[in-house]
Amino acid sequence: MKSYVRRIGTLVSIxxxxxxxxxxxKPVEQVKEVSPPKQEVAPVQEVKPVxxxxxxxxxxxxxxxxxxxxxxxxxxxxxxxxxxxxRFNLKPExxxxxxxxxxxxxxxxxxKVRIEGNCxxxxxxxxxxxxxxxxxxxAMDYLVFLGINPERISTISYGEERPLDPRxxxxxxxxxxxxxxxxxxx
Amino acid sequence: xxxxxxxxxxxxIIAIIxxxxxxxxxxxxxxxxxLKVAMPxxxxxxxxxxxxxxxxxxxxxxxxxxxxxxxxxYLHQGPVSDIPTGTLKDWDxxxxxxxxxGKADKxxxxxxxxxxxxxxxxxxxxxxKTYICESDNQPKMVHSLxxxxxxxxxxxxxxxxxxxxxxxxxxxxxxxxTCFPDGSGGCLFNGxxxxxxxxAWSPDASKIAFVSYKRGNPDxxxxxxxxxxxxxxxxxxxxxTTPCFSPDGRHIxxxxxxxxxxxxxxxxxxTNKISRLTNNWAxxxxPCFSPDGRxxxxxxxxxxxxxxxxKEMSTANVTRLTFKGSYNTExxxxxxxxxxxxxxxxxxGHFHIAMIRPDGTDMVVLKGTAKGDESxxFSPDGRxxxxxxxxxxxxxxxxxxxxxxxxxxxxxxYSEPSWQD
Numbered sequence: 001m002k003s004y005v006r007r008i009g010t011l012v013s014i015x016x017x018x019x020x021x022x023x024x025x026k027p028v029e030q031v032k033e034v035s036p037p038k039q040e041v042a043p044v045q046e047v048k049p050v051x052x053x054x055x056x057x058x059x060x061x062x063x064x065x066x067x068x069x070x071x072x073x074x075x076x077x078x079x080x081x082x083x084x085x086x087r088f089n090l091k092p093e094x095x096x097x098x099x100x101x102x103x104x105x106x107x108x109x110x111x112k113v114r115i116e117g118n119c120x121x122x123x124x125x126x127x128x129x130x131x132x133x134x135x136x137x138x139a140m141d142y143l144v145f146l147g148i149n150p151e152r153i154s155t156i157s158y159g160e161e162r163p164l165d166p167r168x169x170x171x172x173x174x175x176x177x178x179x180x181x182x183x184x185x186x
Numbered sequence: 187x188x189x190x191x192x193x194x195x196x197x198x199i200i201a202i203i204x205x206x207x208x209x210x211x212x213x214x215x216x217x218x219x220x221l222k223v224a225m226p227x228x229x230x231x232x233x234x235x236x237x238x239x240x241x242x243x244x245x246x247x248x249x250x251x252x253x254x255x256x257x258x259x260y261l262h263q264g265p266v267s268d269i270p271t272g273t274l275k276d277w278d279x280x281x282x283x284x285x286x287x288g289k290a291d292k293x294x295x296x297x298x299x300x301x302x303x304x305x306x307x308x309x310x311x312x313x314x315k316t317y318i319c320e321s322d323n324q325p326k327m328v329h330s331l332x333x334x335x336x337x338x339x340x341x342x343x344x345x346x347x348x349x350x351x352x353x354x355x356x357x358x359x360x361x362x363x364t365c366f367p368d369g370s371g372g373c374l375f376n377g378x379x380x381x382x383x384x385x386a387w388s389p390d391a392s393k394i395a396f397v398s399y400k401r402g403n404p405d406x407x408x409x410x411x412x413x414x415x416x417x418x419x420x421x422x423x424x425x426x427t428t429p430c431f432s433p434d435g436r437h438i439x440x441x442x443x444x445x446x447x448x449x450x451x452x453x454x455x456x457t458n459k460i461s462r463l464t465n466n467w468a469x470x471x472x473p474c475f476s477p478d479g480r481x482x483x484x485x486x487x488x489x490x491x492x493x494x495x496x497k498e499m500s501t502a503n504v505t506r507l508t509f510k511g512s513y514n515t516e517x518x519x520x521x522x523x524x525x526x527x528x529x530x531x532x533x534x535g536h537f538h539i540a541m542i543r544p545d546g547t548d549m550v551v552l553k554g555t556a557k558g559d560e561s562x563x564f565s566p567d568g569r570x571x572x573x574x575x576x577x578x579x580x581x582x583x584x585x586x587x588x589x590x591x592x593x594x595x596x597x598x599x600y601s602e603p604s605w606q607d
Binding site for chain 1: 360381383384397402403404423424425427428441443447448469471472485491492513515516529537560561576601602
């Protein structure tokens with residue numbers, strides 16, 4: 001079973017490589033050029049059910065659609081980072097997201113970002129204003145650490161005043177304990 | 187019948203000099219009962235007299251010292267406008283300590299209300315006065331007479347004509363709002379921004395400091411109650427939040443994050459000079475001064491969780507006051523400096539209003555609504571607390587926790603009440 005899965009995996013990666021190589025009018029030959037270990041290549045060809053992945057059809061229109069800047073900004077702004085209750089430390093997932101945000105900001109040096117720190121409704125309003133600020137600052141500090149000029153970053157805390165999900169349950173609270181990122185132009 | 191206060195062993199004695207005589211009212215001793223008031227329906231045009239009677243009834247409910255005897259038990263059913271000699275025993279019979287009767291009359295666009303209050307045990311008239319009001323000022327008139335009743339009967343300075351400030355949320359914006367302690371006389375302050383927070387009275391009640399996001403950042407402003415003119419007090423990058431006036435009214439302390447983590451600063455309103463009061467890696471916020479200005483309480487998470495700390499203003503001494511619970515915030519000093527009230531995350535998982543002595547002893551947790559109570563503020567006489575519940579309403583409790591009255595109407599979602607000094 002395991003080897004079957006591995007075989008499918010190999011096929012998929014080969015197909016993926018083909019796609020990036022971006023030509024492959026003779027896909028089978030291309031596979032050979034990648035020169036995977038023989039004993040693994042052969043079985044691939046036998047895995048018939050996976051064959052319907054029609055690589056050649058994809059190849060016919062090789063243009064890679066580059067999203068417009070507006071779409072990229074939309075995408076950038078759609079990803080928040082999240083925190084634990086009454087905490088502002090950056091979790092591994094948040095650091096990963098911030099690294100992506102840093103790459104985007106490096107690629108677009110003309111853009112500035114506003115980090116909006118938010119809290120869930122638990123805790124008190126006054127304290128949450130301060131907590132939201134610390135959440136925003138934590139993200140800002142990390143972006144600066146990753147090489148973004150602090151002049152390009154501003155922070156604002158909304159405390160618990162702008163919940164994304166107004167419900168009163170952990171699912172909503174975990175969504176609301178977040179830093180939201182807004183591109184504010186140059 | 188007598189409602190006993192067994193919840194606390196703390197005895198608070200309020201001594202107030204009235205007309206040269208010192209009256210001691212022991213409001214929280216174990217033996218104290220609320221004073222029973224009989225108040226039959228006022229006579230006069232029924233629409234007017236009912237409205238006025240209801241306003242008086244609400245003030246009795248929030249007073250913390252009075253309790254209305256169920257009108258259904260009265261031997262003299264309303265309307266009643268006077269207490270002829272000989273009928274006093276009928277009120278005594280149902281347990282009334284005081285009888286209040288009134289007669290309303292329309293007068294031009296306004297109206298008058300003649301009120302008589304008699305103490306049944308002595309037959310003394312503690313109040314016998316005609317009140318006059320303009321058409322729209324009925325709450326003010328009733329609160330004024332109830333203040334006179336409170337002072338005339340037991341010598342407590344009235345609190346019914348004082349004002350609360352709070353934040354009213356209509357679903358799309360949060361505005362500054364003021365009202366009387368019973369919730370009447372509501373006034374919305376428009377034009378201060380769409381997101382307004384943290385209202386705090388000046389000691390002379392002429393101004394309110396608040397936070398507004400009007401300029402795209404939480405900045406601190408002061409609005410003059412009468413002229414509605416505003417002044418920008420603090421607008422540094424980052425937080426400018428939780429303002430509170432010093433007892434002399436000439437300074438405002440607040441939270442800034444301009445130098446890194448949130449810390450407490452104070453600004454002179456005369457010279458605009460700003461000084462830093464706390465300097466810590468942790469979050470310091472929500473300052474409030476003791477009435478003599480010598481101490482300041484605030485919230486800090488320097489010990490790992492938000493707790494209440496007390497700072498001596500003349501020294502660098504800072505003492506942690508709260509150790510019970512993992513989340514204690516929003517401390518406020520009582521007007522006499524004998525208590526600090528705050529928001530406490532209790533063992534039941536809900537926030538409750540709690541109180542502690544300035545030396546960190548005697549912590550008590552008030553039952554409140556048990557739905558999540560935050561943001562306490564003391565009445566000017568220190569007997570009562572107003573707070574916001576998670577149900578979106580404001581409530582008044584006395585400091586023993588024995589009185590609990592909802593004062594708002596559900597028209598808005600109310601939060602962050604602040605009772606004038």
